[in-house]
Amino acid sequence: MPVYSLSHKAFISLNLTGCMKNKKDICSRGGNGACGGAVYGLGFIGAVIYFVSKAVGFWAGVLGILKALVWPAFLVYELFKFLG
Numbered sequence: 001m002p003v004y005s006l007s008h009k010a011f012i013s014l015n016l017t018g019c020m021k022n023k024k025d026i027c028s029r030g031g032n033g034a035c036g037g038a039v040y041g042l043g044f045i046g047a048v049i050y051f052v053s054k055a056v057g058f059w060a061g062v063l064g065i066l067k068a069l070v071w072p073a074f075l076v077y078e079l080f081k082f083l084g
Contacts, residue, residue, distance in 0.1 A: 040072070047071040 051064030067074070 043071055044068055 047068035048065055051067050052061045055061040055064045
């Protein structure tokens with residue numbers, strides 16, 4: 001499988017006319033987005049464990065699962081709050 005640089009992929013996907021003609025070919029190669037999905041998946045599992053373990057009742061556990069779905073939003077919010 002050939003390895004392409006980011007600039008080469010951007011050139012192929014834009015195709016000088018702004019057309020996403022070869023997007024399916026680039027996306028079907030895999031590898032680029034898989035790491036982000038794995039990180040989100042592991043974060044989701046960790047967040048579920050954290051939020052459900054802190055829950056005191058059934059509905060708090062359900063809310064914990066819903067919070068685990070959007071944990072990156074909490075992370076970014078707290079980061080911006082910390083940065084001022």
